[in-house]
Amino acid sequence: MTSAAPSRSQRAEAAILSATRELLARGGVRELTVEGVAARSGVAKTTIYRRWRSKDELALAVVIDMVQTVVAVPELADTRSELIAFVGGAVRVLGKTLMGPVMQGLVPELATDSELARSFRDRVVVLRLHEVERLLRRGIERGEIRADVDVGLTHELLFGAVYYRLFLSGQPLDRKLAERIVDAVLPGLRKPPGRTRGAQQPSA
Amino acid sequence: MTSAAPSRSQRAEAAILSATRELLARGGVRELTVEGVAARSGVAKTTIYRRWRSKDELALAVVIDMVQTVVAVPELADTRSELIAFVGGAVRVLGKTLMGPVMQGLVPELATDSELARSFRDRVVVLRLHEVERLLRRGIERGEIRADVDVGLTHELLFGAVYYRLFLSGQPLDRKLAERIVDAVLPGLRKPPGRTRGAQQPSA
DNA sequence: GGTAAACGCAACGCTACGTTTCGGAGTGTG
DNA sequence: CACACTCCGAAACGTAGCGTTGCGTTTACC
Numbered sequence A, B: 001m002t003s004a005a006p007s008r009s010q011r012a013e014a015a016i017l018s019a020t021r022e023l024l025a026r027g028g029v030r031e032l033t034v035e036g037v038a039a040r041s042g043v044a045k046t047t048i049y050r051r052w053r054s055k056d057e058l059a060l061a062v063v064i065d066m067v068q069t070v071v072a073v074p075e076l077a078d079t080r081s082e083l084i085a086f087v088g089g090a091v092r093v094l095g096k097t098l099m100g101p102v103m104q105g106l107v108p109e110l111a112t113d114s115e116l117a118r119s120f121r122d123r124v125v126v127l128r129l130h131e132v133e134r135l136l137r138r139g140i141e142r143g144e145i146r147a148d149v150d151v152g153l154t155h156e157l158l159f160g161a162v163y164y165r166l167f168l169s170g171q172p173l174d175r176k177l178a179e180r181i182v183d184a185v186l187p188g189l190r191k192p193p194g195r196t197r198g199a200q201q202p203s204a
Numbered sequence C: 001g002g003t004a005a006a007c008g009c010a011a012c013g014c015t016a017c018g019t020t021t022c023g024g025a026g027t028g029t030g
Numbered sequence D: 001c002a003c004a005c006t007c008c009g010a011a012a013c014g015t016a017g018c019g020t021t022g023c024g025t026t027t028a029c030c
Helices: A008-025 A034-041 A045-051 A055-070 A079-096 A099-112 A114-141 A151-169 A176-188 B008-025 B034-041 B045-051 B055-070 B079-096 B099-112 B114-141 B151-169 B176-188
Strands: none
Touching: A008 A034, A008 A045, A008 A055, A008 A099, A034 A045, A034 A055, A055 A099, A055 A114, A079 A099, A079 A114, A079 A151, A079 A176, A099 A114, A099 A151, A099 B099, A099 B151, A114 A151, A114 B151, A151 A176, A151 B099, A151 B114, A151 B151, A151 B176, A176 B151, A176 B176, B008 B034, B008 B045, B008 B055, B008 B099, B034 B045, B034 B055, B055 B099, B055 B114, B079 B099, B079 B114, B079 B151, B079 B176, B099 B114, B099 B151, B114 B151, B151 B176
């Protein structure tokens, strides 16, 4: 019975957050104004400032809330499929939802606000890293992946290419992208069939 | 004799650009103010607006100017060394100069200003792409690299990981990074020694 | 030395942030 | 039902910064 009767405060807060999301979607932080949020949500400016200390904190709250949904965990047959599903989830969210523009607006904030940066890394980057680690560990157990794989670097390669498109190259985030990225990175992760690279422990 | 006597206009312009660079370095676009530039450069605000139509155009001019230096072309023995030198150059510039913070501030501008985005891609992204293509082509001729390599994707993997650190993960851009990235990507670029390739379409 | 271009200075209108004040509407309680 | 308490809405304010204007002064160049 958590959904009884939304009080006036709850309605106001929901309206503020919703309006902020909408205004963030088009225009990013640059075109987001507190007055605009107040007008669109039908709420007084004072009501906004009673809840958040500044425009940045309001935007931040919305962003952090959206960002939670980034990490989705697949459970598939082989490591390749799992990695593709994992990276593909990020590609889809960044390409087809508000997450794309929101992330673009977030970059300079992360650069200047160290507390926000820490929060973002804890809630997003580290989660992704751990998920990659989990997937690779399973791959190692199955004998698909070399045991001395560099998890951190793999994680950076997989998602770096996605964000590079979003932030800089501007090329489309299409469905095939995840598959191409994974297939390009995978050869460096696989157990060397015969030789090619440094020593390898006995296949467990 | 190009360095005769800098006129007042030239001195003013140089002072404006210099002050803009300094203020951009710490604080990014957010803390860059025209009044601040005027004060620091000892120039009247009107003089700034006589040259650039807006604060954004001023910042853009400085950024574009800095960005030109991103692409440095090595000529080394093997493809691995060349790629490491190439990626390492970007790592060094982004990690040790103003380019890092400047790029962080540039991301949201690229997202909203399509003309700026085009300009940036023509001057930076495409140059890097062509350089990667040139290096890989030499590698193909030398027999190091497979002929059907995906140049665009390789370029995105190499530099995406660098920017991912700069923008999101916040990990240091150290000297070893370029080497690690290249060694992780290279296995997917090499000619298959015998066979044993993972799922890969024979070709198109 | 004179003239035209470029600069410096001060003031202005404007937008938006963040604050304050006050009156009134919503909410809970005896 | 009445009362008190809390929260909201409306309006005005001070401040910062953008971009503009007008005018006097300096500089460059003939």
